[in-house]
Amino acid sequence: MTTTEQNIDKKLIAILEQVSDPEIPVLSIMDMGVVRSAIISDGVVQVEITPTYSGCPAMDVIGDDIKKALLDAGYKSQVELILYPAWTTDWITPRGRQALEKYGIAAPLEAQADKDVLLHGKRMVKCTNCGSQNTRLVSQFGSTACKAQFQCDDCQEPFDYFKCLK
Amino acid sequence: MKNENLYNYILGIADNSLILGQRMGELCGHGPNLETDIACTNISLDLFGQVRSYFQYAAKIAGDERSEDDIAMLRKEREYKNVLLVEQPNTNFAYTLGRQFLFDVYHLAFLKELQKSTDLTLSAIANKCVKEVSYHERFSSDWIKRLGDGTEESNAKMQEAINDLWTYTDELFHQTNADKAMLAEGIGVDVTKLKEDYYNRVNAVLEVATLNTPESKWFQKGGKEGIHTEHLGYLLSDLQYMQRTYPNMEW
Ligand SMILES: [Zn+2]
Numbered sequence: 001m002t003t004t005e006q007n008i009d010k011k012l013i014a015i016l017e018q019v020s021d022p023e024i025p026v027l028s029i030m031d032m033g034v035v036r037s038a039i040i041s042d043g044v045v046q047v048e049i050t051p052t053y054s055g056c057p058a059m060d061v062i063g064d065d066i067k068k069a070l071l072d073a074g075y076k077s078q079v080e081l082i083l084y085p086a087w088t089t090d091w092i093t094p095r096g097r098q099a100l101e102k103y104g105i106a107a108p109l110e111a112q113a114d115k116d117v118l119l120h121g122k123r124m125v126k127c128t129n130c131g132s133q134n135t136r137l138v139s140q141f142g143s144t145a146c147k148a149q150f151q152c153d154d155c156q157e158p159f160d161y162f163k164c165l166k
Numbered sequence: 167m168k169n170e171n172l173y174n175y176i177l178g179i180a181d182n183s184l185i186l187g188q189r190m191g192e193l194c195g196h197g198p199n200l201e202t203d204i205a206c207t208n209i210s211l212d213l214f215g216q217v218r219s220y221f222q223y224a225a226k227i228a229g230d231e232r233s234e235d236d237i238a239m240l241r242k243e244r245e246y247k248n249v250l251l252v253e254q255p256n257t258n259f260a261y262t263l264g265r266q267f268l269f270d271v272y273h274l275a276f277l278k279e280l281q282k283s284t285d286l287t288l289s290a291i292a293n294k295c296v297k298e299v300s301y302h303e304r305f306s307s308d309w310i311k312r313l314g315d316g317t318e319e320s321n322a323k324m325q326e327a328i329n330d331l332w333t334y335t336d337e338l339f340h341q342t343n344a345d346k347a348m349l350a351e352g353i354g355v356d357v358t359k360l361k362e363d364y365y366n367r368v369n370a371v372l373e374v375a376t377l378n379t380p381e382s383k384w385f386q387k388g389g390k391e392g393i394h395t396e397h398l399g400y401l402l403s404d405l406q407y408m409q410r411t412y413p414n415m416e417w
Contacts, residue, residue, distance in 0.1 A: 054294055055215025083219060084290035086297065119304065139201035140305050145208040145298070149201060165297050 007037040012045065015073045019065045022058050023144060026103045029062055033091025036082060045070050045077035050087045052165075053145050089165045104128045105147065106161040114164035118148060127152035128159045173227045174247070174344035175354055176288070177237070178390060179280075180220035181248035184238060185398070186269060187213030188405050189256060198259055205305060209266070212298045219291045235416070239409040243392075243399050247342075250389040251334035253398045257327070260313060260320075264327035267306035271367050272338045274303045275360045284352040307371045314375025321376065328372065329380050336385035338364070 008016070016035055017028045029035055029049070037048045047066055051059045063079040070077040089108040092100070097107040106125050108114065116122040118137060125135050132154040142149040147160040167173055190210035197203025221234035228237075252269055256262045277299055280292035313324040339361040341349075348354025369379050388394065408415060 051215070051294075053212060053215060054219060054298060055211035055213070057211070083294050084286070086290070086294045139205055140301065140308075141201075141205035141208040143204070145212050149204075163301070 006035070007039060008035060009039050009045075011040070012038045012070070012075075015069050015075075016047075016066065019062065019069050022061045022065075024100065024103060024105065026099045027096055028099075029066070031093045031096030031099060033093065033096070034062065034087065035066075040075070043076065045075045047077055047079045048082045049079060050082050050085075052087050055145060087165070089162065092162075100162060101126075101128055104159055106150065106159060108162045108164040111164050111166055117161075118163070125150055125161050127155060127157060129157035130155040167228055167230075169227050171344045171347040172285070172353065173224055174342070175348045176220050176224040176227065178247040178342060178344060179276075180217050180224070181246050182252050182269070182273070183213040183220070184217045185246065185248040185401065186252040186266075187211075187217065188401055189252065189254075189265070190262075192256060192404075193262065206262070209302050209305070212302070216291070216295045216298070219294070223287050223291070239406050243394060243402055245392060246389075246394065246398065246402070247392065248389055248394075248398075249334065249337050250386055250395055251331065251337065253389070253395060253401060254331060254334065255397050258323060260323040260327035261331065263306055263309045263313065264324065264331050266302070267310050267371070268328075268331055268335055268368065269338075270299065270303040270306050271371075272335075272360065272364055274299050275363060275367075276355055276357065279355040279360070283354070288353065310371055310377070311375040314372070314377040324375070325377050328377055329382075332380040332382065333384060333386045335364075335368075337387040337389060340387060340390060342390050 013030065016038060017030045019029045021027045021029060021032055032052070034049050034052060035047065036050050037046070039046055049059070049062060049066070059081060063081070066079050067077050092107070100107050106128050109117065109124065113122075113124055117124050118140060121137065123133055123135055126133055127135050129152060132152055134153045135150050136153060138149040138151050138158065140148050142160040146163060146165070148163050149158065150161045151158045187210045190206045190213070193203060193206045194210075195203065197206050217238065218234060221237045224237055225232055225234050251265060254261065254265050274296065277292045277296040281289050281296060283289040283292065310324065313320040315321070339357050341357060345354055345357065349356050372379055
């Protein structure tokens with residue numbers, strides 16, 4: 001388990017929680033775990049964010065949205081993209097996982113279970129529509145690179161599964 | 167430039183991802199079915215994302231006016247350092263997957279080593295990329311097995327693609343001057359040491375796929391030194407179209 005400390009000024013938490021992932025609007029970037037630090041130095045907020053996937057097209061937008069939210073709250077800011085330590089799905093908070101499920105995206109399983117469903121056809125991912133685990137992999141890649149596509153064989157609903165990344 | 171070897175070394179890595187990303191991106195809207203179409207373009211997106219990290223770093227090393235976009239878009243054919251394998255065209259789906267597989271196995275092994283680089287930026291990029299590329303390798307090796315061990319027709323097409331692409335595999339393990347210099351500094355990866363495991367892994371997958379390992383010992387080379395097959399020029403004219411038509415345009 002990766003437990004790399006976040007360093008976020010308490011005053012800024014509520015502001016940053018208003019910023020959401022543009023591709024998953026119900027999920028705040030805080031619950032996604034992409035904000036690694038936010039500190040106020042000389043009146044300017046220095047923010048560090050890390051991408052979920054290298055090719056994540058949302059990062060530029062997230063950076064701009066952070067600057068705007070902070071400015072609305074009276075702070076000037078600088079946003080820097082950092083690559084290390086690399087983001088992992090462990091950094092999604094329990095509240096974030098709930099938000100994902102509610103939105104129709106199955107939250108990532110543990111690493112071994114993730115391999116079992118993606119490589120060996122095990123039926124373990126819970127359908128976000130009916131809760132059944134009678135689900136199967138349709139494609140290793142879903143609507144974005146971070147997801148795989150599944151279908152439920154009980155209610156027939158197709159849905160995305162957020163792949164485990166460690 | 168003060169650190170020309172490092173700059174060239176980064177481009178050598180990144181150009182493979184750039185050119186392969188462009189090839190996979192060509193399939194956007196043309197994949198054999200929707201799921202595979204999305205998979206190919208997602209791989210393409212991963213690769214372009216990686217390229218951005220590398221080129222941003224290279225631009226910093228260059229320390230002049232050039233940006234990541236300039237490095238990607240404003241070079242001539244001879245200045246691209248990608249291996250010949252990744253520029254080969256999407257002749258049919260077997261070629262697309264064969265090319266991907268033969269590169270992925272190398273790419274994964276390379277990134278695992280690059281994670282140990284004493285250059286902290288490169289090791290951080292490798293750390294990030296290795297997770298993505300392990301998904302690519304799973305995807306392409308799965309398809310090799312599926313098509314190889316599929317119907318008579320799919321087996322024949324897959325075998326033909328592997329036979330044709332095989333001649334480009336040896337170049338993956340050639341060292342450039344930048345490679346040697348960076349290896350001496352503890353920054354670079356010794357690609358010659360990856361060769362044995364590479365062919366073992368490739369052969370293991372081919373065997374499960376009921377495909378034969380090609381026997382030819384004749385291998386093509388030149389891409390790393392900028393001597394490319396005719397296919398790269400056409401690819402670049404597509405890739406650089408916007409910059410040629412509207413010079414200096416920005417997003
Ligand atoms: Zn269901």
